[in-house]
Amino acid sequence: MANETGYSVAILGATGAVGEQILNTLDNKNFPISDLKLLSSKRSAGKKITFRGQEYTVEEAKPESFEGVQIGLFSAGGSISKDLAPEAVKRGTIVIDNTSAYRMDENVPLVVPEVNEEDVNNHNGIIANPNCSTIQMVVALEPIRKAYGLKKVIVSTYQAVSGAGLDAVEEMKEQSQEVLDEKEINPEILPVGGDKKHYQIAFNAIPQIDKFQENGYTFEEMKMINETKKIMHESELPVAATCVRLPVETGHSESVYVEVENGSPDAAEIKNTFSTGEGITLKDDPSQQVYPMAVDSVGLPDVFVGRIRRDLDQSNAYHFWVVSDNLLKGAAFNTVQIAESLVKLGLIKA
Template sequence: MQTYNVAIVGATGAVGAKILDKLLERSFPYRSIRLLASSRSSGTVIQAGGRLFTIEEAKPESFKDIDIAFFSAGGSISEKLAPEAVKRGAVVIDNTSAFRMDADVPLVVPEVNADALENHKGLIANPNCSTIQMAAALHPVNKAYGLDRILVSTYQAVSGAGSDAILELKSQSGQFDSRARNSASQLPSAGAKRHYPIAFNAIPQIDVFDEKGYTKEEWKMINETKKIFGDNSISVSATCVRLPVVTGHSESVYIEIQEEGVTAEELRRTIAGGQGITVQDDPEKQHYPMPLFAENEDNVFVGRIRKDPDHPRGFHLWIVADNLLKGAALNSVQIAEKLIGRPPRLS
């Protein structure tokens, strides 16, 4: 069996650590794994899969002889070092927004558009976490019936904003009586002009607003969904909200399909047939997806599937997934699994 030299940039972060775990857990055919991070973390020893790994500083020369490089250290690092990795012969799987909408860069959810990998030029983008789970759940619907419209409201976990946001949620959660006065520095984003407590709260802003009143996170879902499905005619709109949940993004999704006469049960069976999808939909038994129970699970969970009372082609769904796994690390590793065994340069 052919084996590969692998690098993980951002190995000390939550997603980088999950990428390493998934490579080991899924028996990825690696020859070596090089963990890269900033100079501050260089020399740090971490344990995973019963092995010890030493962190090295990420530099252009770090990618010599590397076949696959996973990037999850922020857009500025990807912009600086990903081209250097590609130049040295590596295939980069980037988990930031740096290259997602570049026309020459495939944006891939393996269950949906793995064929896009055929045209890569050394750089592949991992979509936004919220986009991934929605695209995976809606792919069998789009394939069977066609999609005209998608309206999504997200309920996103603080882990999507980083470890400092998790710590802030934990700190604030013990201060119910003073919740309106809780100090805050991380959300809606660390660089925002104003910050709000997340404990006992819902913040209808993820990333910054533009002149049209949408946030960058919302535009990611809009534009990335169309690119992944390869169809700009699908109408997509999003509202993204941060909730006091540690891990696991939830989405309330309304869709309008192209085909007439489809029942909720038919749609349910269609979604259940999708790869990597688990349908949890039994209202009588209060069986539906929840982020608490999706944590550390690989699949995307779908429930509350019902027909709209006023639109003959409208349906409502509730979609939940672990944003650090299928929304980031797992999807990246699945992309790599689709690449291996291909001709030279994994292309």
């Protein structure tokens, strides 16, 4: 299906929040596409989407949908990926999966191109895109890891509602209006659509993202912990996470504490090291109140780092604040970057 000017691409979950951003990103990056299929669940099939001036009808995803498709960009939920990724791979598609279904599968590389691009070489048909909150943290940590090594990482997150989907965003907005109008609210989705209880997100902070594991950590927290180790090839690195949902539409923020392994560079050196990091944009000038914020990150692919300072008690420890658009670098942008890595490393031919 591919012609000489591009690749045959299918997007599964085309009608979702991330699917929409994948299309935007493919367009913004001028990713060469000869043939495009927009796929979804049965429920959303039939919708019309315009891409590069052409109207597409969203089709229900089936195993046969992937015949002749070179790159499948999946973001329609874990169970759909579990069903359809093997079918796509069987038909020769390389799947870049944006769900948690395969992230910790040892046969599946988990890739953030700024950190471990070369891992795409080891793919067996599927490459996993990490969790949004993990991606921005590892991009920020990578230059520090390269320069000094990492000894310990502790993160507390401030995560946006769009990470839970478009319905959750709608719930937050309606509920905010209800609270402002002093009306009764009826939470139905957040913190986790599939969990037992639902709580007010408007003008609140909920210390739960995804369900709880037996060990008292949420799955979101365990994703950050395990995925960071896998992406960085640092299986022994101590990583701890507390994940919190905020009434923010888009843009995850994170308060990160890091201890380095070698040396005890001062804050200026650490700042300079951050500034050399691929994908990082420094926003750090306290004297001018310059620091990253969620609302300023929306629509931008950068990982913004600021509030960089040395711990006052431990000379090899630092604090910083990292913000990124969770739908872009946290999802769609990183997914398309992986597709570009496939091209760049010659793993796929137009």
